[in-house]
Amino acid sequence: MSQxxxxxxxxxxxxxxxxxxxxxxxILSFVFVSxxxxxxxxxxxxxxxxxxxxxxxxxxxxMVAMVGPNYGGADYTTGAMTAHEMLVMTAAIVALMNILLxxxxxxxxxxxxxxxxxxxxxVGRLSSITAVLLVLAAVNTVLAVVTGISMAAxxxxxxxxxxxxxxxxxxxxxxxxFAALTAVFAQLTQNAxxxxxxxxAALLVFYMIRAIGDVMSEALSLTSPLGWIxxxxxxxxxxxxxxxxxxxxxxxxxxxALYLNSIRDHDSGFLPTRAGRTEAPATLRGPxxxxxxxxxxxxxxxxxxxxxxxISYGSVLGEIERFFEGIDLFQQLIVExxxxxxxxxxIPVLSSVMAxxxxxxxIMVMLKVKTEEKNGRMEHVIGRSVSxxxxxxxxxxxxxLTAIAMLFLTGSGLGLAxxxxxxxxxxxxxxxxxxxxxxxxxxxxxxLALVFIGFLPSFASVIWLYLGLSFFVVYLGELxxxxxxxxxxxxxxxxxxxxxxxxxxxxxxxxxxxxxxLAVAGAYGFRRRDLKT
Amino acid sequence: MTVVKTQGLSKxxxxxxALDGVDIEVKEGExxxxxxxxxxxxxxxxxxxxxxxxxxxxxxxxxxxxxxKDAVDIHKRVAYVPGDVNLWxxxxxxxxxxxxxxxxxxxxxxxxxxxxxxxGLDPGKKCRTYSKGNRQKVALIAAFSADADLYIFDxxxxxxxxxxxxxxxxxxxxxxxxxxSILLSSHILSxxxxxxxxxxxxxxxxxxxxxTLKEMRHLTGSLMFIETDQPIPDLAELRGVHRVxxxxxxxxxxxxxxxxxxxxxxxxxxxxxxxxxxxxTLEDLFIRHYEETETGAGGGV
Numbered sequence: 102m103s104q105x106x107x108x109x110x111x112x113x114x115x116x117x118x119x120x121x122x123x124x125x126x127x128i129l130s131f132v133f134v135s136x137x138x139x140x141x142x143x144x145x146x147x148x149x150x151x152x153x154x155x156x157x158x159x160x161x162x163x164m165v166a167m168v169g170p171n172y173g174g175a176d177y178t179t180g181a182m183t184a185h186e187m188l189v190m191t192a193a194i195v196a197l198m199n200i201l202l203x204x205x206x207x208x209x210x211x212x213x214x215x216x217x218x219x220x221x222x223x224v225g226r227l228s229s230i231t232a233v234l235l236v237l238a239a240v241n242t243v244l245a246v247v248t249g250i251s252m253a254a255x256x257x258x259x260x261x262x263x264x265x266x267x268x269x270x271x272x273x274x275x276x277x278x279f280a281a282l283t284a285v286f287a288q289l290t291q292n293a294x295x296x297x298x299x300x301x302a303a304l305l306v307f308y309m310i311r312a313i314g315d316v317m318s319e320a321l322s323l324t325s326p327l328g329w330i331x332x333x334x335x336x337x338x339x340x341x342x343x344x345x346x347x348x349x350x351x352x353x354x355x356x357x358a359l360y361l362n363s364i365r366d367h368d369s370g371f372l373p374t375r376a377g378r379t380e381a382p383a384t385l386r387g388p389x390x391x392x393x394x395x396x397x398x399x400x401x402x403x404x405x406x407x408x409x410x411x412i413s414y415g416s417v418l419g420e421i422e423r424f425f426e427g428i429d430l431f432q433q434l435i436v437e438x439x440x441x442x443x444x445x446x447x448i449p450v451l452s453s454v455m456a457x458x459x460x461x462x463x464i465m466v467m468l469k470v471k472t473e474e475k476n477g478r479m480e481h482v483i484g485r486s487v488s489x490x491x492x493x494x495x496x497x498x499x500x501x502l503t504a505i506a507m508l509f510l511t512g513s514g515l516g517l518a519x520x521x522x523x524x525x526x527x528x529x530x531x532x533x534x535x536x537x538x539x540x541x542x543x544x545x546x547x548x549l550a551l552v553f554i555g556f557l558p559s560f561a562s563v564i565w566l567y568l569g570l571s572f573f574v575v576y577l578g579e580l581x582x583x584x585x586x587x588x589x590x591x592x593x594x595x596x597x598x599x600x601x602x603x604x605x606x607x608x609x610x611x612x613x614x615x616x617x618x619l620a621v622a623g624a625y626g627f628r629r630r631d632l633k634t
Numbered sequence: 635m636t637v638v639k640t641q642g643l644s645k646x647x648x649x650x651x652a653l654d655g656v657d658i659e660v661k662e663g664e665x666x667x668x669x670x671x672x673x674x675x676x677x678x679x680x681x682x683x684x685x686x687x688x689x690x691x692x693x694x695x696x697x698x699x700x701x702x703k704d705a706v707d708i709h710k711r712v713a714y715v716p717g718d719v720n721l722w723x724x725x726x727x728x729x730x731x732x733x734x735x736x737x738x739x740x741x742x743x744x745x746x747x748x749x750x751x752x753x754g755l756d757p758g759k760k761c762r763t764y765s766k767g768n769r770q771k772v773a774l775i776a777a778f779s780a781d782a783d784l785y786i787f788d789x790x791x792x793x794x795x796x797x798x799x800x801x802x803x804x805x806x807x808x809x810x811x812x813x814x815s816i817l818l819s820s821h822i823l824s825x826x827x828x829x830x831x832x833x834x835x836x837x838x839x840x841x842x843x844x845x846t847l848k849e850m851r852h853l854t855g856s857l858m859f860i861e862t863d864q865p866i867p868d869l870a871e872l873r874g875v876h877r878v879x880x881x882x883x884x885x886x887x888x889x890x891x892x893x894x895x896x897x898x899x900x901x902x903x904x905x906x907x908x909x910x911x912x913x914x915t916l917e918d919l920f921i922r923h924y925e926e927t928e929t930g931a932g933g934g935v
Contacts, residue, residue, distance in 0.1 A: 212762070292762060294724070379757040381732030391733060395722060477720035481773075484684050484716075485737040486709040631687045
């Protein structure tokens with residue numbers, strides 16, 4: 102036995118030491134979000150009538166597909182509401198945490214050659230993977246218990262200890278299931294990227310099976326771990342069998358992972374690896390082709406995700422009128438204006454939020470310059486006959502095209518789904534225009550990112566802080582009654598609301614000019630400084 | 635004709651002076667070796683020459699053009715292989731080689747395939763699966779398939795096996811035979827000794843010696859081993875004698891070329907039983923330079 106598991110405990114301590122910052126941040130975020138939502142819901146929807154209004158909205162198939170069937174019924178208490186609306190989403194993110202951690206500590210270490218160093222020491226053959234799984238079991242247990250206790254500690258009526266612990270346990274059990282599943286995938290594939298990719302694909306497929314199943318057939322839903330975990334119904338029926346099922350399967354999968362690990366060679370996998378191209382395709386010929394090739398997969402994923410986001414926002418537009426009657430909050434959020442339907446008032450709010458989300462992939466494309474530089478790969482490009490201007494503007498162009506595509510996709514997703522559920526259609530151009538009008542603002546963000554790359558590369562991530570601030574100001578500005586000038590601190594606050602405002606083309610032209618000046622200045626900075634490695 | 639010329643080239647990173655007045659000159663058609671230990675400034679010099687880093691002071695020219703301002707033009711005629719080759723994990727080796735060729739503005743496809751088979755690279759594998767040696771091969775194949783006038787290699791063989799090292803040497807010699815210039819940095823002295831016409835030794839950002847191997851050998855003198863009937867009391871004190879060590883019943887030491895005659899005359903009085911002499915290797919030169927400058931610096935304190 103010691104040949105297999107020797108020093109597992111030391112390796113566990115080593116993993117905890119390596120992730121001493123990462124793990125507490127993950128766990129605490131789940132605790133804060135879960136407990137925070139209880140407080141928010143308790144404050145926002147204080148009485149039964151308001152909650153009942155929400156409960157009815159939740160019967161909408163689009164919402165059922167997103168968060169699962171409403172099991173609270175007439176009993177839609179704060180606890181039931183929290184669990185119903187938050188459980189699947191939170192569990193999916195807990196699953197993501199487990200996937201990333203397991204992939205990093207199994208295939209990631211193996212690929213980087215670190216595991217080989219460990220294996221050369223007097224350490225059992227299965228110690229490493231056992232240590233990873235045990236650490237993750239502990240992490241998920243702590244997550245479950247701390248989340249449960251924190252929610253119950255808020256003393257909100259209807260959020261009792263039993264339900265809270267079950268909610269936490271449902272999160273932890275789902276996490277454990279995906280940790281074990283990722284450990285199995287880590288044996289099948291040959292590198293960390295494929296492990297993570299396959300595991301996330303599985304998570305998405307399970308989510309979709311649940312979404313379709315919850316709308317059409319419960320039996321189908323029960324084949325997905327995200328589907329059966331919803332049947333725990335915390336705060337209403339408090340059933341523990343889904344948690345047991347997840348944990349049981351996690352243990353089975355873990356044993357399978359250990360077995361597969363024991364019969365394979367170091368650095369090998371069970372899935373065959375495809376032979377790659379021996380020659381470059383014609384598209385891979387300059388910095389632009391390279392930038393696209395490197396980020397292609399990510400950009401396609403973002404495009405799909407943002408289109409789905411647009412569709413999901415669009416699909417609830419039909420419920421908006423009902424939303425408004427019941428909820429004071431949204432009446433505050435939307436400034437009532439004469440001559441426009443509630444839907445038209447709501448479109449710019451959704452568009453602004455989607456525009457900020459659509460900025461993320463565009464900014465990521467621009468900041469890739471920095472990653473390439475840091476990883477010592479920019480030198481290969483600049484060391485050949487390619488000017489730095491050309492490099493900077495290739496990435497800028499891809500970022501700008503990304504912004505255009507993403508804004509178009511969110512706007513058309515919103516419009517297509519919106520018109521499908523609304524009695525009175527709006528022209529598709531209105532939706533797309535409302536989204537597209539944010540292009541100058543996104544271009545300013547891209548330009549700003551390039552300025553950071555040119556002059557202060559080590560501080561480039563400040564741009565994310567600024568984007569976060571913009572989100573906060575634009576999304577919550579009205580709600581928190583912030584003064585107007587605060588909104589003007591971000592380019593998104595200068596963008597007209599379509600279809601409410603008269604579009605000020607002069608203002609948009611000025612914004613585009615600013616965006617261009619920022620881009621040129623950033624490229625100039627990049628031209629004149631040392632490459633950093 | 636001069637291909638590469640730097641004058642008083644200096645580079646500071648914050649307070650740290652990485653290069654402190656580097657003067658080197660590479661002539662057309664020669665293989666120029668740049669040697670020194672890690673951290674001496676070899677890579678920094680090469681990266682300044684490539685326009686990746688901007689010189690703080692001094693000038694650096696390739697083909698008579700400024701390496702910073704005219705980088706793009708210069709790079710059309712230069713092929714460079716960095717010391718630490720980092721590649722894109724999700725691209726295959728073949729894709730990277732083609733990309734590099736296109737970024738340079740043209741390469742010979744037939745030669746690319748020949749190089750791939752000579753270096754024994756599998757071009758269909760993703761770069762993430764390549765070892766250090768294989769990543770280096772990718773960069774070397776891209777460099778040699780380019781029709782450049784100047785090749786710059788930063789420790790080109792540090793990850794290659796001896797067979798591949800030989801393939802590399804052959805291609806360097808072929809390029810030289812075609813009248814091309816090569817600037818290579820290394821700390822593998824036997825390689826430099828075999829390939830290079832002229833050598834510069836760098837230490838702490840300064841060039842401490844430049845010249846042909848022959849000139850340097852002359853400066854250093856010969857290595858001698860001697861065994862005598864009577865003990866030699868004052869061997870270490872003789873002018874021009876260095877690094878005296880007891881060895882195999884006699885003494886081994888180094889003699890400056892211009893003192894050789896006087897030293898041999900003096901020693902013959904002790905009854906020579908055995909005497910051997912060999913020219914210094916680059917390693918001897920290198921160690922001598924480092925020891926001298928080390929003790930010189932130490933003595934000042």
